[in-house]
Amino acid sequence: MNLRNVITIWKKEIKDTIRDRRTLFSMVIIPILLMPVIMIGMFKLIESQTESQKEKAVKIAIANEDAAPQIAAAITQQGKVEVVKVDGDLQTAVAEEEVDAAIIIPADFQELVVSQKNAELELISKSTNLNSANVSAVVSVVISNYNKQLLGKRFGAQGINPEILSGVTVVNRDAATAKETSGYLLGLLIPLFIVIYSIAGGQYTAIDVSAGEKERKTLEALFLTPAKRIEIVLGKFLAVSTVSLTSIVLAISSLYISFTYIGDIGGSMSAGMGATGMDTSPFNFSVEPQAAILLFGVSIFLVLMFSAAILSISIYAKSFKEAESYISPAYMVVVLPIALINSMPTFEPALWHYAIPAVNAVLLFKEVLIGTYDMGHILMTFASLIIASIFAILIATKIYSKESVLFSS
């Protein structure tokens, strides 16, 4: 084998890719910009949602407001609360969401308080109306404060310290820092991004150097040179791999930098996800050097395997478009199950799972990112990926030697 030919072809394809806006876009622009754009978008979304929640006041109707003016005033002072007058049945008004909730104060409220009897406030809410729940919370706070004052006065009048009223209280404090919550997200996104870009990063280059070369009618001229078929395949294959690896490095760097610089947003993002029922239990996150090396090492073989695979697929196609239509479904078949496994927090993989190419990469990434280094898993993953890469390259070379694929009329 003539290494000079491999290098000549490799260099040419890289240069060609850099000059192609389409491939440059999928290799550099998308990986760099995708994450910051998503994060800023999420941030804006969360911001606008909280803003709109702030602006929208909940509506409350109060019956017999005059019977307990202090309570009515306290509720009104809560902000975000608008007291509206309703004529007619309050139950119906709440049911029809004319108001979000209604409070009925008994007409003899003052007498009951003065005579130290229990005064019952009736709160009408609707559980399917989200604002109703907010009103309940507001009313509870107001009443509890009112009760404290009232009971304090009553106990004080009897010479008893009101403190005896408080038994156990709970003080909330969130131990998760913004850094940790964004760390959780990074642990989720890094494996997924690596797999996605190991295919998507070099996809256009792979199509361009095979189906694209057929379409432009340059492939036959290339085969007419003394370069051996294996040299041609290796040169193209190395070019595709280089492009994929570059886009992985760019994507992960951009991801990391985004989280560092827009860290707060990471926190609010995971808070937002927590609200949607995802597990956001944070762990202390930092990528250790040996984890970074493993990540990179596994990425290389992942890239080699996928590059050979997409190169093989795209030489079957006669045109750029046709190749794209072959690769997109293949891509989904690979990425979907991996995305699924990646997001299953309780999945306990067995050793044989580490023999499945691509799946093993994600599983390994997840554990090294939390500082678990299992020698068996690491060796199994590398062995599996190396074997798969070699097979993929051999298959690609075979396909590139098939006359029916190259000269189909």
Added chain:
Amino acid sequence: MEPIITVKNLVKEYGEGARAVDDVSFEVGAGEIFGLLGPNGAGKTTIIRAISTILSFTSGKIEVLGMDNQEKAGEVRANIGILTTDIGAYERFSGRENLRYFGELYGMEKKDLDERIEELSRLLDMEAFIDKRAGKYSTGMKQRLAIARSVIHNPRVIIFDEPTSGLDVLASQTVRNFMQRSKEEGRAVIFSTHQMYDAEKLCDRVIIIHKGKTVAYDSVENLKIKTGTGDLEDVFLQLVATG
């Protein structure tokens, strides 16, 4: 005449039974333009691909410069320059960059390659556009780039497959001049075409193929005498009708 290319009993079947080339034999010597003639689908491109080692064949034997083209495929390719029917170029590369890439793959050293590019650029009148991106070339410019590419390594054998189809008069003239010049330089030139008029003007000897079979193999002069016709077009029509 010492043969540069020898094709002996060449048979090529695509799939089962369908013979695209059926027992074709011929020789081409140095300093001649040899016509590989026949209508569309006769089997010309198949024969050329077989000679150039990129297509396997069912049976027969092909030698180029005394080398068996299956045993010494790489060396055979290094000594042949082929202009394919479909011409293409790397469109994001300039003409010069295209030529450099192929020159390197033919194993040329940088200095020789740069000199050769200058020479071909002058010869094919490409100086005005050689440093522009090939994607912007007209058909005529692309054709000249394709010719330059096919002979960048100064091969002793030149094969042009339908080089004038789809070209205007001026561009075809460039191609014809180039073949004439190569012949004078002592190269073996194969000119494949279905246009008998072009062939008659340029070729010394021809082989006429029809449906994969040889219908004639002789000098142009002899064929005219044998068939008693005035030009190659009539020769062809008569041979196909009787053959």
